[in-house]
Amino acid sequence: MTNTAISVSDLSKKYEDRLAVSHINFEVPLGTVCGFVGPNGSGKTTTMRMLLGLITPTTGQGHILGEPIEHPEKYLSRVGAMIEGPAFYPALSGYENLMVLAKLGGFPIERVQQLLDKVGLGDRGKSKFKTYSLGMKQRLGIAAALLPEPKLLMLDEPTNGLDPEGIQEVRALLRDLANEGTTVFVSSHLLSELEIISDYIVMLRKGEIVFAGPIGELMAQQQPTIIAKSLKKSDLKRIVKIAKEAGHHAVIRDDSVHVLADMKWAAVLNEAAFDAGITLAQLAPQLPNLEETFFEMTGDK
């Protein structure tokens, strides 16, 4: 039995002369939450569509729960997915929309009301989908994805349109599902959200993999920043000079100096500044967050 939920090798998708996804390779272990990140148009949705059998890859192979993606019928009964936003019939109620999918997949119809309750739509299930707010539509999409009690859940921007409370609920829901053994493969532009819940990260840029692996490994690769703020603004340039003389990259941003250096060097900088007669108002070592790392690696900012 395989211990990977998703395994992709040399997967590509070409539309006429545009390579939307270019020879990507990555694996997602079972039971993890994997964040799938990349700028708009980087190929995230195309990749998800290939994994779900909606579009045919131009080259390469993929396996979902150990089954080849050429045979989606072998694994889709164990996969829940919401791709490119929630899509439902506007004239049907939320309950009816889920019933259509429950009937189609042969799932127990009792699950429909249970899932509506689970995503907080229990009292609005009889309202027509077209009357739902964006957040409610998103919740219905998540409920639909949970219909098969999935082993693998693939969600494309599930927190779009949700209020902070809703985002927190989705975060908790995904974490709970992962704790119960469900593998969650989730794309989001809210990198801070993914940083909190993800064990794994797959980063895409212009259809190519920038990083794929444990989030801890990614963050460990990043150099920390020491942020130094002097009492006198005029001393900032002198701090930059001290850092550069010690061989570190340093720049002034807003009212502080950002020095790329090991956290231990903060004490050295403090001492050097004191010796130079500079009074530091703030000296804080800081690890880059996922968003900064992402921009650093993709070069998009």
Added chain:
Amino acid sequence: MLNVVSAELRKLRRPTLFLGTMGAVVFFSGLFSALLYLLIDSPQGNADRGQAIGREVLSLASGGVQGFASVGGFLGIIALCVFAAQTAQEYTYGTLRNLLIRQPSRMKILAGKLISMMIFALVMIALSAIVSIGTSVILAPTVDVSTDLWFSAAGIELIYTTFVNVTISVVGFGVIGMVLGLLLRSPISAISFGVLWLLIVENLLVAVKNSSQYWLPGAQLSSIANGGAQLGTTAGIEYSQALLVGGIYVAVGAIVASVLFVRRDVAN
């Protein structure tokens, strides 16, 4: 397959679609049949395209189903619209991807959709038959048309035959609607194209060149509903030819659309 049919029927039974369509069927079936009797003495005729169907013809065993047969083409247009909309909406709403995630066999999706819409069409046809024949039974005595032969053995057989013919015709129109829905992927485009072609383009072509009716798809399917040339309402097209030519159109369209549906990427 049964799961697909059951899921599709849930969509088709929504009140606005079901009651709206059935309401239109009741209204037009009653109207078409009523006009046969109310305009029986009109010099402008009482049937399709100004044709006159007199008391002698209406008193025959086939008289009871004259109204039902003449409404068959209209039922076909309704079926075309419903089949086209139900198919194309999956693209415009983006719901096709949900369906394919829950049922990856595209042929099962397509076949299930077709079967469920055929069930919908059968309900529509049965309702139309009841209203048409019922209206005829009520109005015939008021214009001195005898109904003695309508429910004789021959009359019952004609009711059955007409029901089958209308069903073949309506399903044929429906499949054309489904093909248009799959090809154009937009309900408005599919319905507009289908209705414009059947109601305007075909009539213009027949007006310009009468012999074109022998190969036009709408003319063949309408002729099947009318039982072919013998009922006289689309004089000229034999039933067997209509069945053959209409069948070829439906089969070729269905094969092309099925192949496209199975092979095409779902990218919206």
